[in-house]
Amino acid sequence: MSEKKFLNNLPPRPGVYKFKDKWGNIIYVGASKNLKKRVSSYFHKKHDQIRLVNLVNSINNVEYEIIENIYDVFIRERTLIGLHKPKYNIRWLDDKQYPFLMITKKERYPRLQIVREQLDEENSYFGRQTQVKPLRKSLNKLRTLFPICDCKSEVTPSKKTRPCLNYDLKLCPGPCALKISEKEYNKTIADLEKFLQGDTHNIIKDWEIQMKKHAEYQNFEEAAKIRDRLNVYNQLTINRIDEDLFHFDAIGIKLQKDFGVVVKLKVVHERVIDTQEYFILDSIDQDKENILFESLKQIYHEENDFPSLILLPSVLQEQELLFDWLNFKSNRSVKLQVFSNPKDGKWTKLAEKTAHKSFIRHFKKKNDSKNDNKNYLEIEKLLKNLLNTTLNIKYISCIDISTLQGFATVASIISFKDGVPDKPNYRRFSLKNINKPDDVGSMKQVLTRHFQKKIKNAERFPDLLILDGGRAQLSAAYEVFTNLGIQIPYFGIAKKEEELVLPTQKEKIILKRNNPVLQLIVQMRDEAHRFAITYNRLKREKNSLTSELDQINGLGVKRKNSLLKHFSSVKRIKTATLDELSKAPLIHKNLANNIFDHFHKRKLNKKKKN
Template sequence: MDKIKVKLRNTPKKTGVYLFKNKTGAVIYIGKALNLKSRVKQYFDGRDTRPQIPFLVNDVADFDYIITDNELESLMLENTLIKKHQPKYNVLLRDDKNYAFIKIDYDTEIPQIYSVRNPDSKNAKYFGPYSSAGKIKETLNILRRVFPYCANKKVSNRPCFYYFLHRCPGVCVGKISLSEYEKTIQKIILFLGGHISEIQKEIQSQMLKASKTKQFERAADLRNQLQSLHIIEERQKVIFTQKVSWDFVSCFQSTDKATINVFVIRNGKLNDRKNFILENTENKTEDEIFSAFLENYYSQTTYLPKEIFVQQLPKELSALTKVMTLNSGRRIKITKPRIGKKAEIIKMGTENAQEYFESWATSQATELSRTTLALDELKKVLKLSETPMRIECFDISNIQGTNSVASMVVFEGGKAKKSEYRKFKIKKDGKPNDFAMMEEALTRRFKNNGENNWALPNLLVIDGGKGQLGVAVKVLKKSGLKIPVIGLAKREEEIFIPGKSNPILLSKSNHALQLLQRLRDEAHRFAITFHKKLRSKQAYKSALDDIMGIGPKKKKILIQKFGSVSGVKKAAKKELISILGEKTTKDLLENL
């Protein structure tokens, strides 16, 4: 506490973000303030009377701060840092995940449409956030039926998979031009933005034009699109007779979690309903929960409504309104309805939030009981001294010894803990030797008796049979560690134990085996993903990489313009000079 008092004396009276840390240095709470000195001081002098503060203060061993230019900047920085550190005392989105978005990516010749969790490119349009990846999948399935779109990244003589299913208009093989395909993309943008009536007008106009010019096949396609849109529109419930664009945000709070319900009204119709589970809400007031959710959600929302109606107004209303205005380019109102139809919709949202939470809690309880049973069975079957609350699994992935990688996945309490996954790029590359690769990965994992600040597992699982298991036993013995280890062979799902010649065979319905299979499959997925990433990087390498003056940007320009390295070789010198300059062009021609 003396250290904090000294630091407090030197804390400036400026706008910024503060980070509270515990004795291990982990960030446990992040907040923002117009006056950093005054705000941080309130936590320690008893002026902040919120019920969770004594618990927070008791955990604080140190704090840091970042000065910002204004309140708006501090709000955005706070949101970014909370996502990065996931502090235990901040209200968080469940499962440590970012919201999901639909991305229209213009970085390829044919724009690509897919889901992402982190908007990361300027040359793209984003739609969302969506409450789950499942909801995005459902939306994209509807989208492809109404407005067929292409899965290929460039035009070639090979059609994409969806072309054969009549779910691609054929832009990938030149059946329609890129400029014609752009019209489809624009319709998709309007659809995802909730502007169905605008698309209908556009399609009717195009249909009439196609009929007049006797393009009857195109007119029929447009008619089918129009009919699909009518069906979608009929499913949407009319809430208001006016064509309003509003959001209604309600909340249900349980002991340590809260559920948010968002009704999305577009053109007066219920366009969508979204539900989110928030964690770390114990002892939090309703306005704190709303502040945390609204800041997080609406700082990322792509198409903002004209007005947002909430169950509880947040404290930092002005800063939040500024962020929304900045994102949308127009003023967004946030109000709390007290009477009438709007207040009834908020109440209905609270009931929906409660219903969603109760359904989610029931499913969680079922899953928890299944997981507990699996861990108990595993302890019994393997004759372990304690329940394996932390299990690590290792897998190897390579093709003929190239781009070799190992993956380590972690399950805690029977659930994946992705923040503790690790991947190893194998240094002994060249020869396909899975045993040597596994030995290298395990040696690096348990180096210095496991003194790399990673918690040691209660059970180690190796993807493989007796050979791989023998390697693991050897590494653990060298490291001086007594950790239970098993091998899981794929073909018959045999469980091998050190010192036992015969494997354990469990029935397919056994909960312990199912847990081990999930663990092994996750390790395999993680290894394959990393291996493919390395392989694609290597595939992208070319003779251009070794030429001074040609970096990734210029390389991309050359390949886009001339198609390949051989195309660059055949290019006119003048054209190359216009892109690279004389010196680099000279080096290029000498080295290719």
């Protein structure tokens, strides 16, 4: 069909259009309020982007569907894209694995947890983030404001149950031990939900009134608790504005070549309560306005909580169509506005800045990964020549044995995939019945335990195994693999001269220092050693701490665990002041004196001896 013919047949009405190639494949699907005007623009404009030029050159036919209902226009477009997956439509990176805060609403005593999937519609989900660390920090602060249970399993209350340490730390009200009524607990849950939804004004006012009443009645301890809550709230509240109860979204975008990211900041009651990122792959053009239009359709398709205003960084193509669709879908007035005053501009700039940082973080990793893969292909070829094999060597493991001053022999197994650390598959072992340094016996035990588990769980074996050691370690590996009936390529690396010891060759192999194969092997050996020695030191420190704290009168298991959780490390407990120790949970003044005297008297005794 000629270009003029199918353009003349298009009506100036709303609907969806489909571009087809000469084989009848749908290569692009779009939506418009004016089909004739929108489709004609593809052929009447000059395009600088190669993908868009290729799209237009590939169009052999145009089909359309007239749809008068604005809401149904986008529903139909989305359905067609999902069904045909056209090659020139924007592709989105899947964001289903982003973490959320979840309240288990259908339980008698709901819990607050971090999850990565919205599996149950009856639960409440809040604050999707792209990184879990900020969410964990927010969760910890939230529990000081709203003490509720965060147990992994559902709460089954019983008077016989002993509450956990979080109850003593005042992070949980102890519903499992019936320390709080169901009504009072669910009131806390309701306040938490309001807080997460941005409805904080009434909650804060109540706290301020309570604090003043406690102060008037000279109940200063309770007043101080509420003051601390308000301080935590102020830490959680960011980017304040002077406007009262107001809910709006700020949109930011960062594009480069065929990649990009669109960010939506949700601002409610003077603070950003949610940040969402949408990563774009293979967009058909670099028209920022068009990509923004496509992105907003994606973002608000499944939205239930619509803002009163959406702040945009620029005017959109088909903005009128999007405006009508948003108002129809939300059943309320939703304004689309390009920022026109400094306050609005502040939020849009923040969204643009967030988009820029997200782009750098995500696509820099992507590019670095591509470069690493190219470099590793060269290393893999050299490794194959070295080992005289044609098998792929993509997944390599390395073993190290660590003994510090004859104490606590431990081992580590680290893995690299395509030359990059595969940290989720790092393993460490506390060796049993090894009372003196015994590298060969230790190697046998580690290999046996590790590969027996892999066989039992049908897990993948490494393509290559590197042992930190020489002939003795190779003999241990040969014996274990023979007994287990498995075959894995392996060799050793001697520490002094970085020599490679192969089981099939008598002579050691010496590679130049700048050889990429040797550099990778040494990197893995050093990483395995670091992982093992860190574990060894951790065990020694833990045992040392336990034995020292056991000598302090009045310090039982519960208080010892509380002390460890509060101070985090041995050094901090030893160097803590008397006042700091007194403020620790479950530590009364007399016990704080005992702890302080225990560590500081020991220091004085050492000085006297010297």
